[in-house]
Amino acid sequence: xxxxxxxxxxxxxxxxxxxxxxxxxxxxxxxxxxxxxxxxxxxxxxxxxxxxxxxxxxxxxxxxxxxxxxxxxxxxxxxxxxxxxxxxxxxxxxxxxxxxxxxxxxxxxxxxxxxxxxxxxxxxxxxxxxxxxxxxxxxxxxxxxxxxxxxxxxxxx
Numbered sequence: 001x002x003x004x005x006x007x008x009x010x011x012x013x014x015x016x017x018x019x020x021x022x023x024x025x026x027x028x029x030x031x032x033x034x035x036x037x038x039x040x041x042x043x044x045x046x047x048x049x050x051x052x053x054x055x056x057x058x059x060x061x062x063x064x065x066x067x068x069x070x071x072x073x074x075x076x077x078x079x080x081x082x083x084x085x086x087x088x089x090x091x092x093x094x095x096x097x098x099x100x101x102x103x104x105x106x107x108x109x110x111x112x113x114x115x116x117x118x119x120x121x122x123x124x125x126x127x128x129x130x131x132x133x134x135x136x137x138x139x140x141x142x143x144x145x146x147x148x149x150x151x152x153x154x155x156x157x
Contacts, residue, residue, distance in 0.1 A: 041135060045128050055123050063116040070109050077102045 042048065042056055081098045084090055121129055 041132070044131075044135070045124070046131055047125070047128065052123055056120050059116055059119045063112065066112060067109060070105060070112075074102065074105055074109070077105065 042053065048056075077098055081095065081102070084095050084098065121132065124132065
């Protein structure tokens, strides 16, 4: 009986440690998976010249450089907001102020993103624009479909 219990104990320890290792490596695997799934739409645009590719890369780099501090500040705002919400005595005015600041930043980030998209769009030919528009529409439809599926699953629970 003691041997069986000892064997079960060892099995539980080994199984538990393997789950712990999986939990530690999960974020890295998830990031790697997302990176693999992310597809460079530029590679699919028909008849894209080297000049267009270079200009698009330049626009993307500028956009990333500009948005990095904004994303960091947004992350800090969310963290502060969570801290305030979980405080012993939450200050509604401070919370509202952070929400307003967050909304303003989101709007600025969206404006910047669209400005970059419009810059890219301006260097494309009409047929390339049609292709990009069709790709975006397809992507939006897929997102909406996934959203509706998740919504149905939640309702089914």
